[in-house]
Amino acid sequence: MSRTILDMSISLDGFIAGPHETVDHGLGDGGQRLHDWGMPRDATGAYLEGGLGDVDAEMMAAYESVGASVCGRGTVDPAGGWGGEAYGGPPVFIYARRPPAPGELRWPKFTYIQTIEEAIGAAKEAAGDADVVVQGAGTGQAALTAGLLDEIQLHVVPLLLRDGRRLFDLPGGAPIDLDLVQVRQGVALHLRYAVGRSH
Known part of the structure; x- marks a missing residue:
């Protein structure tokens, strides 16, 4: 059965990006370290092939079965559209409360939708029985507030x-x-929660 899962790497003190974010510096100062558990780098910052422990490798491999994703422009624009025209992953639905203006970044392989309900609905339709992954602070908060998340998965990095x-x-x-x-211990502590009801 398809689930809608907010999936994020996060510091122990609750941040998903460091200060001084820009489109060219999307994870802010120190924020790239939040993803080293799954995409390790050498001393020059170049990504290394392999080298993951069993648990972290399993967590990364799970992304291969994702049916669709929903994120905001603050996630996808700094990432360069994950390859732009070369992007070959599952369908991406961008929750954008306003469409990109002429001259703004726009990734043609992605679908821009103005409400979180429509974005997740379209992603679930595209995903079929596969899971939908939600990413980004604004998009995750909107989905959680709207009651659209089934689970939250956090990759907690030992970093303040x-x-x-x-x-x-x-x-x-x-x-x-x-x-x-679920709790799994790798370089990051991988936590998965079912979202209950509000009180």
């Missing part, structure tokens, strides 16, 4: 960024229960 973009910077409201489904 101290500043940057928080994943859960939610407005006030009722608490949301989470039920722990």
Whole structure:
């Protein structure tokens, strides 16, 4: 059965990117370290082939079975559209409350949708029985607030960024229960929660 899963790498103090984010510096200062558990680099910053432990390798391999993803422009634009015209992954639906203006970055292989409900609905239709992965702070918060997430998967990195973009910077409201489904220990601590109801 298809699930809609917010999937993010996060520092122990709750950040998904460091300070001073720009389109050319999308993860901010120090933020790239949040992804070293699954995409290790050498001293020059070049990505290494292999070298992952069993648990981290399993977590990375799971992305190959994703049916579609939903993210915001703050996630996809700094990533260069994950190859732009060369992108060959599952369908991507970009939650963009306004369409890109002429001259702004726009990735032609991706679908831009203005409401989170429509974006996740389109992704679920495209994914069929496969899972939909949601990524990004704004998109994740919108999906969680709208009650559209089945699970949250966090890859907690042993790092205190101290500043940057928080994943859960939610407005006030009722608490949301989470039920722990899985814990796996690799370089990161991989936690998966089922999203319960608000109180």
